[in-house]
Amino acid sequence: MVTTKNATLTASIDEVMMNVLNAFNEYKKILPEQKANFLETIANEIEALGDALINQACEETNLPATRLTGERARTTMQLRMFAAMVKEGSWVEASIDTAIPDRKPTPKPDLRKMLFPLGPVIVFGASNFPFAYSTAGGDTASALAAGCSVVVKAHPAHAKTSQMVYEAIKTAIEKCNMPANVFQHVHDEGFKTGKDLVQHPATAAVGFTGSLSGGKALYDYANERKNPIPVFSEMGSINPIIFFPDTLEKNNEALVKMYSGSVTLGMGQFCTNPGLMLAIESDALNIFLKNLSEEVSKFTPSKMLHEGIQKAYVEKMQKALSQKGVDVIKNIFHQSNGVAYPKIAFTSGETFLQNPTLHEEVFGPYSLMVKCKDINELKRVWMSVRGQLTTSLMGTDKDFNEYKNIIEEAKTIAGRIIFNHPPTGVEVCPSMMHGGPYPATTDSRFTAVGINSVKRWVRPVCFQNCPEYLLPEELKNNNPKKIWRLVNNHFTNGDVA
Amino acid sequence: MVTTKNATLTASIDEVMMNVLNAFNEYKKILPEQKANFLETIANEIEALGDALINQACEETNLPATRLTGERARTTMQLRMFAAMVKEGSWVEASIDTAIPDRKPTPKPDLRKMLFPLGPVIVFGASNFPFAYSTAGGDTASALAAGCSVVVKAHPAHAKTSQMVYEAIKTAIEKCNMPANVFQHVHDEGFKTGKDLVQHPATAAVGFTGSLSGGKALYDYANERKNPIPVFSEMGSINPIIFFPDTLEKNNEALVKMYSGSVTLGMGQFCTNPGLMLAIESDALNIFLKNLSEEVSKFTPSKMLHEGIQKAYVEKMQKALSQKGVDVIKNIFHQSNGVAYPKIAFTSGETFLQNPTLHEEVFGPYSLMVKCKDINELKRVWMSVRGQLTTSLMGTDKDFNEYKNIIEEAKTIAGRIIFNHPPTGVEVCPSMMHGGPYPATTDSRFTAVGINSVKRWVRPVCFQNCPEYLLPEELKNNNPKKIWRLVNNHFTNGDVA
Structure with a gap:
């Protein structure tokens, strides 16, 4: 709930951010099954664009159609992978410690914790992956899966491709009845746009793929804020x-x-x-x-x-x-x-x-x-x-x-x-780690590829002595979806006894 | 392996940091059982100090003996809790995706990932918790559990208490045959000491409990570095x-x-x-x-x-x-x-x-x-x-x-x-979240209390197509300790088939 306007921001960025913040406040309450359906529908709508999308990307990037077709398949696979993750549900890292009212010298309270989305995420797409690390790429898919709303700053090198993908996402938003502004698309208005987006009070986190100078600049902008926010920049690497x-x-x-x-x-x-x-x-x-x-x-x-x-x-x-x-x-x-x-x-x-x-x-x-x-x-x-x-x-x-x-x-x-293998070819799976010590990335503790990339956009919230009827589904005693939880320090997918 | 010395650093801090870095390179290879034994021995040695420690703390902090006795019990409980966590072993978040050599169009490689310690950690203890959030407190215990070496900057308000706890840790180091410099103790030499510690090239992460101005200063020092490092400052809160x-x-x-x-x-x-x-x-x-x-x-x-x-x-x-x-x-x-x-x-x-x-x-x-x-x-x-x-x-x-x-x-x-309860009384258990949005802490994604606080001091490393005999024990096919792992996207404590 950001009420103050920063006078140095351009009006349009402020409007985008307030829209995406309002959408976040709706989107974060949406049920896992609906969120999964939304991610799958984005994948379907991207595929529905057919050859026109590939042709547009060929024109803008000089990449061959075979490569782009493969990359599009990876992109839709990623969206479906996150949909499956959201549907399965264990990714929220639910943890439950039940009360011991007669413990001495003090009673033990009931504590339950899980991950919740941070807020609106800004994504700066990569020039070299017009699909898989751009508009509907890994950062967007993981942020939407987390329950965050997203603003993509379109990469100027493939702005038309980005626009087409944006249209596909818009269609998916309508078809799935999602908050209209859950995904926003900003075309490059020069250097200042990026800074304004990162420093807007409503922004909660940033994903970037590109150069060391670009990634470091965004990181510094985020730390200049009154409340610093996490920036995940994936920057240069020479992969010895x-x-x-x-x-x-x-x-x-x-x-x-x-x-x-x-x-x-x-x-x-x-x-x-x-x-x-x-x-x-x-x-x-x-x-x-x-x-x-x-x-x-x-x-x-x-x-x-x-x-x-x-x-x-x-x-x-x-x-x-x-x-x-x-x-x-x-x-x-x-x-x-x-x-x-x-x-x-x-x-x-x-x-x-x-x-x-x-x-x-x-x-x-x-x-x-x-x-x-x-x-x-x-x-x-x-x-x-x-x-x-x-x-x-x-x-x-x-x-x-x-x-x-x-x-x-x-x-x-x-x-x-x-x-005994060169570094090219990044497998998309839970055990992948795409990230490394600075300056490979700004935060070596998180991966940009695979389901664990969702962990960049969330933080844990703990409920102490919360009445059962007020708890999120994932933290209630009954566990009908059989998600994996740590209950009194033991992993189980059962109910709380 | 830091080879360049920063000329602006005082000689003594540089010496401390090189010692603690060398100790880290030995300590990180130590087996879980030995690490657990070390943490338990620290707890025992603190208890062996008996009333003398309580009396010293009373003198320096004005806190009553009953409170300090309770706090000491919490401190040794925390050390033993991390020992148990290390012995059990699932905390490393092992994840295994096995190869599919005949997958089309490209073979799927074998990928295995787990958490490893970041390096030397600097701990700035809290004035208000002379035991539980000071020399052998939660930050130290979690960092040692992670496999990091630790430098504590003694809080000047209870320097003698801190020194006694340091002596207990030294005894534990000797008894357990740990690297002599795995834990270092620096007495306050004024403002510059903290800055030098945070900005030393060998420093990998920082834990701090105290004021907003102090925590923010350390955060900014860390971001000024050539390679920024994580700072976990737990700062002010008015707990509405x-x-x-x-x-x-x-x-x-x-x-x-x-x-x-x-x-x-x-x-x-x-x-x-x-x-x-x-x-x-x-x-x-x-x-x-x-x-x-x-x-x-x-x-x-x-x-x-x-x-x-x-x-x-x-x-x-x-x-x-x-x-x-x-x-x-x-x-x-x-x-x-x-x-x-x-x-x-x-x-x-x-x-x-x-x-x-x-x-x-x-x-x-x-x-x-x-x-x-x-x-x-x-x-x-x-x-x-x-x-x-x-x-x-x-x-x-x-x-x-x-x-x-x-x-x-x-x-x-x-x-x-x-x-329906006031905020005082922080239960130490896995579901506790002690941390919150800025300015409560500098990183809302991590807790400073409970076993998950270990996650502040680690990062994942992935092994691709690694021969079985070169893998860490936690990632081998056989799982004799029955730790919980994500194997081909399913949680199991069994072997890899």
Whole structure:
């Protein structure tokens, strides 16, 4: 219930926020089954847009139709996954401790706790996922599942695609009889819009996917507020991959194939693009590097998401290549005929450790191999870039037995440790962790992918000695939906005896 | 592995932090059973200090021995509760999704995730809980349970008590063969010490209990860092209590007794002290207010925790009483013979809404009744102070039926909603939520009391396609400890088939 208007805010943002706050106050009371139906209907309405949506996204993003079709399927799958989660119901983490009235010296009260939605959530969609991390993407789906209302700031690089998805959501709102303003769509009005949205008194939390500078700015805006709010920014990552000696000896060819596929996938436009390789100097490493450079040079490039991204890629890549001590084996074009080319560079451990420019993300199909003198230098290089979404360990059992401590150290680097696989391909499932120590994300305790991403938009509320008839369904003694609850410190899906 | 020293840090803090970081790297590998034994041994060693500890605390805090004996029991109970949690093991939230190698179009990888400790935690103890929220209090116990090493900055108001507890922990470290520096103790060296501790590169998280200005300062220091870290500040709260009309009519006498006991308990030196009462004008309200003022005036006061707190109480109380439109029924002493007196004041809804000074916490046995014209004004008053640890609803079934929306609104105010009971008395159990919207705490998503407080010091790490022999015990297929895990989206305490 925000009653004061902040005079520095533009009138239209204030109107949007008051609408979405009023809608929240209705939406949060809606029953799980209705919320699940709403999420499923959004999925259906997006599918009903058919080829027109894919064509529009192709036009705006340069991404191929096959990729976009797959991404749309992931998007609707996510919506249905959250619908199933809401229907099942255990996600609210219900916890019940029953009273002990005759306890000495004081009676034990009855305490019951579960998760409730925070309030209106602002979502800043990603340029590189026009469906799965944009208008009806993971952040929106998880926030609506939590019971929050949502304002999406449309990404200017695919504003028309975003508008189409918004229309689909509007149809779903009408069909399901949801509060009309539970989802709001704001087109880019420049830099100030984002700040105004984050700093509006009605805003309760923020989700962002993009650059470190953008994500950090929103985080700072949120902390400047009279009441700071959580900001979940998923920012840059170079996803270091270690190639251990034995696997380089034994699996050289397979590694070249796997790695070249990963670094060039989708023109490298993924937060999980592998930007950094680490290995100890050896003949096998030289062969790997030569063959990888050769393999990558055969790749037929396509246009990147938009001109700005392609320009930034070429500039950052050139800057990295121009650093002292950085070299390439096969010097193909940087760009030609309007497309940019992938690039494999290499340098020494010493050079890398001394030059922070080489630690920066080059968003695109670029990867730097750091040839280290020994395992100690390799570890120093690895530790110098910690704060990553992922780190991959390519090794045989012999390697892992030789470098036993590596997993303990990997846990300090990243949110996900991958064995013998590149980081691209983020499985959507409960055990996924898509998030990592700063600056990979602003809050390493939460994932942006999978059902647990809903935990970003909720907080626990405890009811003490609440009459049974006033309790939320999830906290009543009877548990007809058989949700899992912690009752007197034991997990059970039964009733309270 | 922090290798760069920040030149602005004092040498001694840097030494402490490097020691506690090195200790963390050992401690985090220690088995659950050993960690549990360590926590239990701390509890035993604190008890072994016997009366000497109680006497020291009495001397430093002016709190009576009975209260301190009870608080010590709570402290050792908390340590044993976390020991039990660690031994049982389900707290790591293990989640397993097994592979589907033949899934089309791409194979599903094997993903397994659980919680791991963040790193060294800085704890700033509370002045008002020399045991339970100080050196070996809830923050320390939960951080050690999580696998974090801990630095406590001793509260200057009870530095000797803190030192004795530190010695007990040191003995436990030796007896249990823990890393020598897993727990460090820093005496106050002024304002800068706290800042240096929070901003040291090795620090991973911060726990604080105290004033809004102190908690906000630490929060801001943490956000100024190159890599921001979580700060859990538990700050002021005035814990509004609504007295509904029917209960005032029917239970006037009982309410007076209950409320007078709560507002004077421990000289009002609790974060859950009830500082604000709300009711609709009526004859019953006038009787309640008169009788409450009378009852409270009979209270025999004692010295507050220390002179500074007593001085602040009298000053803030006088400031509140001097505001236009604020009055008292029974004007007893503010202070006399070195002790301060409890005070019940009253004002109108209109006055309260217009004067922010009246919204501030007066730390001590003070409570303000806001006499509202009607339910709408009452709700406006209530909403104007949101961001509270607790809010209490005193009402009969008739009241709750008449004011049906009240619970929905209570959820936006506080972390805990209490029915027909004042907020003092914080039960330590899994369903407790001790935390609330800003400024009650800096992060409303976490509790500072109960086993879930461990969640402040951990983050999830996911293992993808990890060979079974490299997995942590909690994520292996076999589950001999029968911990509860989410396996392929179903809760089970069995093995992975």
